[in-house]
Amino acid sequence: MDKYNILVVDDDREIVSAIAIYLENEGMHVVKAYDGLEALEAVAQGNIHLIVMDIMMPKLDGMKATMRLREENNIPIILLSAKSEDTDKILGLNMGADDYITKPFNPLELIARVKSQLRRYVKLGTLPQEQPDEEILRSGGLVMDCRSKTVTVDGEPVKLTPIELKITELLLRNQNRVFSIDEIYERVWNEPSFAPENTVAVHIRRIREKIEINPKDPKYLKVVWGIGYKIEKL
The missing domain is CATH 3.40.50.2300 (Response regulator)
Structure with missing residues (x-):
């Protein structure tokens, strides 16, 4: 470009x-x-x-x-x-x-x-990953197509912002691994974290509102209290 x-x-x-x-x-x-x-x-x-x-x-x-x-x-x-x-x-x-x-x-x-x-x-999808690149990431009914940068839940399309896509891809590529708030911020924003709690928490909440049937009782995006967040392998 x-x-x-x-x-x-x-x-x-x-x-x-x-x-x-x-x-x-x-x-x-x-x-x-x-x-x-x-x-x-x-x-x-x-x-x-x-x-x-x-x-x-x-x-x-x-x-x-x-x-x-x-x-x-x-x-x-x-x-x-x-x-x-x-x-x-x-x-x-x-x-x-x-x-x-x-x-x-x-x-x-x-x-x-x-x-x-x-x-x-x-250039969504350029963050470092522990696992080899895959074109389709899934956890149960949550599916991300990394080529088109689209997400569906039980076949229904979900609109995520670029930041929300980055967070979701990071967690989907590393299912069951818990990421701290600092690590999510540094990996997604590509800069050192300075009091990132509110910023990350707001984006996590927005993702949940879009991908979860009941955001207060999430199926996919889980909080591990005192440690961070993960997407469970389903």
Whole structure:
């Protein structure tokens, strides 16, 4: 792929212009939008590979836009906000965002996070594995096709975000092995873990809501209290 198309969404045009300069200097093509509705239109019209989007915007805010996008699309979404409280980060992740950056941000950090998300989106399945690559992974009725990056449960398709796919693939490739929160974060996010508990827990909960009949009594994705998570071999 020669050039990535990055959608930058913020009602502050100066911020959009500044982010565009950083991304274009890295060889990326930037599509600009100034509210959530324009973001939805841009995604519908073009081949967007990643979205950087502010939360507080007119017409349709970043949280609601993320929810709308997640109904049909798995494009990585990085949310921007002046708020730094954990509750806001968790809410953004619950809405379907893949990452969260607090304003003001370091341009180098933004670029690093964009590149990290693009690597996962374009090259899902590149994380180190203990077992040889397999094209079809299954545990009972839970099946992942690693070629098409699709997941089904009892034959019914399940839509997972790129991060959710990475976590599910990691656990499916290593069934019955318990992964700690730190290890999941480092293996999936490809960076050292710094207080990753909330981030990992939110994604685990979202996966359960999608693959389990009763998320409170999971059949596949199990917690091993005080240690971590696993997918059982069924």
